[in-house]
Amino acid sequence: MQVIIQPTAEKAARLAALLIADQIGTNPFTVLGLATGRTMERLYSQLVELYSSGKIDFSKCRSFNLDEYVGLEPTDPHSYRSYMNRNLFDKINIDKESTHLPDGVAEDYAAEARHYEELIEQAGGIDLQLLGIGRSGHIGFNEPLSALRSRTREKGLTRTTIDQNSPLFDRPEDMPSRAFTMGIGTILDARKILMVVTGSEKADILAKAVEGPVTSMISATALQLHESTVVIADEDAARDLQAQDYYHWLYENEPEWRKYHDKV
Ligand code: GLP
Numbered sequence: 001m002q003v004i005i006q007p008t009a010e011k012a013a014r015l016a017a018l019l020i021a022d023q024i025g026t027n028p029f030t031v032l033g034l035a036t037g038r039t040m041e042r043l044y045s046q047l048v049e050l051y052s053s054g055k056i057d058f059s060k061c062r063s064f065n066l067d068e069y070v071g072l073e074p075t076d077p078h079s080y081r082s083y084m085n086r087n088l089f090d091k092i093n094i095d096k097e098s099t100h101l102p103d104g105v106a107e108d109y110a111a112e113a114r115h116y117e118e119l120i121e122q123a124g125g126i127d128l129q130l131l132g133i134g135r136s137g138h139i140g141f142n143e144p145l146s147a148l149r150s151r152t153r154e155k156g157l158t159r160t161t162i163d164q165n166s167p168l169f170d171r172p173e174d175m176p177s178r179a180f181t182m183g184i185g186t187i188l189d190a191r192k193i194l195m196v197v198t199g200s201e202k203a204d205i206l207a208k209a210v211e212g213p214v215t216s217m218i219s220a221t222a223l224q225l226h227e228s229t230v231v232i233a234d235e236d237a238a239r240d241l242q243a244q245d246y247y248h249w250l251y252e253n254e255p256e257w258r259k260y261h262d263k264v
Contacts (some may be wrong), residue, residue: 001210001223001224001226001230001231001232002229002230002242002247002250003210003230003231003233003238003240003243003245003247003250004230004231004232004233004236004247004250004251004257005044005233005235005238005244005248005251006232006233006234006235006239006264007065007234007235008234008235009039009042009198009199009234009236011234012196012197012232012233012234013039013042013043013046013196013198013263014046014199014263014264015044015232015260016043016046016062016130016194016196016232017043017046017047017049017050017191017264018050018260018263018264019194019230020032020047020056020128020130020194021047021050021055021056022131023127023128023192023245024056024057024058024061025056027127028057028059028060028061028243029060029061029062030061030062030127030128031061031062031064031120031123031124031125031126031127031128032061032062032063032064032126032127032128032130033063033064033065033066033126033128033129033130033182033187033190034063034064034065034066034084034088034130035065035066035130035131035132035140035167036065036066036067036080036084036132037132037134039132039196039197039198039199039262040087040130040132040196042163042198043089043130043196044087044088045087047088047092047104048088048091048092051091051092051093053069056092057093058092058093058094059093059094061094061098062098062099062100062123063094063098063099063100063119064100064101064116064119064123064126064182065080065084065099065100065101065102066099066129066131066139066140066141066182066187067080067103067140067141067179067180067181067182067183068080068081068101068102068103068104068179068180069104069175069176069178069179070104070109070154070176070178070179070180070262071104071176072104072105072176073104073105074104074105076102078169078170078174078175079104080101080104081101081104082129084099084101093123097236100119101141102116102152102180102181103180104176104179104180106180107187109153109154109180110153110154112154112180113151113152113153113154113180114152115216116152116180116182117151117152117186119185120156121215121242124180125189125191126188126189126190126191127190127191127192127194128190128191128192128193129187129190129193129194130194130195130196131187131193131194131195131196131207131220131223132195132196132197133195133197133202133206133209134160134161134164134205135160135161135164135201135202135205136158136164136205137205137208137209137217137218137219137220137221137222138158138161138220139187139195139219139220139222140182140183140185140187140219141155141157141161141179141180141181141252142155142181142183142184142219143155143157143158143161143219144188144216144217144218144219145216145217146183146184146218146219147183147185147216147217148185148214148216148222148225149183149185150183150185150186151183151184151185151186152180152183152186153180153181153183154178154179154180155178155179155180155181156177156178157176157177157178157179157240162175162177171219184219184222187222188222188225188226190221190226191228192228192229192230193223193226193228193229193230194229194230194232195220195223195229195230195231196231196232196233197231197232197233197237198233198234198236198237199232199236200233200236200237200239202233202236202237203236203237203238203239203240204240205218205220206231206233206237206238206240206241207240207241207242207251208221209221209223210223210224210231210241211241211242
């Protein structure tokens with residue numbers, strides 16, 4: 001795992017967007033794993049900007065989102081499908097047919113989960129998985145005690161997650177308490193992982209996720225088992241990290257990062 005600290009949330013999002021642009025530049029057929037949440041909105045607007053200035057071509061990409069609320073139609077403005085259309089898909093040249101999210105209104109949960117795993121496999125697996133982190137330490141909607149090898153399934157959400165996300169609903173009580181999510185095992189199968197974490201309210205959980213012991217109580221700690229994970233944090237989120245000096249040194253000195261210095 002590499003941790004990169006940026007002075008602001010804006011710069012963290014910018015660097016993440018540049019890494020995605022490079023990935024798609026190298027492999028136009030990239031299969032993207034996508035995430036939702038407030039952190040990603042900033043990143044998606046950076047991607048839209050890079051697309052608008054001709055720096056990314058999404059036309060051959062395919063995508064799989066991490067999760068979707070159970071019980072919400074894709075057309076529901078609060079569904080993650082609507083979120084993705086609004087924040088990214090409607091503004092870039094990705095073929096909507098190549099974008100996937102679990103079907104929140106599927107009748108047979110187990111069959112839907114299996115089908116989603118099959119679709120990812122048929123696409124050849126995920127090349128680059130984007131992640132945020134929930135305050136409960138979840139990635140996707142893998143709440144505490146999710147098995148570290150779990151696959152896509154339907155899960156109940158914790159109070160912490162409901163409190164975190166319900167303000168995004170017109171009526172907070174309308175937030176579903178269950179969701180489909182890729183499993184931790186599904187996420188760890190991605191060839192590369194890029195996690196973006198911003199804001200002081202994430203400082204405590206980020207330190208536990210990155211520098212704490214691996215535990216299924218904090219799903220994000222499973223990323224320590226992955227061979228190619230980059231975590232980009234802003235200074236507020238990085239506040240509680242013990243090895244901050246080392247992470248800063250890495251970004252300043254490693255050749256792979258130097259090329260981004262004047263672009264961020
Ligand atoms: C939701 C998503 C997660 C995301 C989290 C963080 O719970 N299921 O994938 O990481 O939100 O959201 P935010 O960026 O709004 O803090």
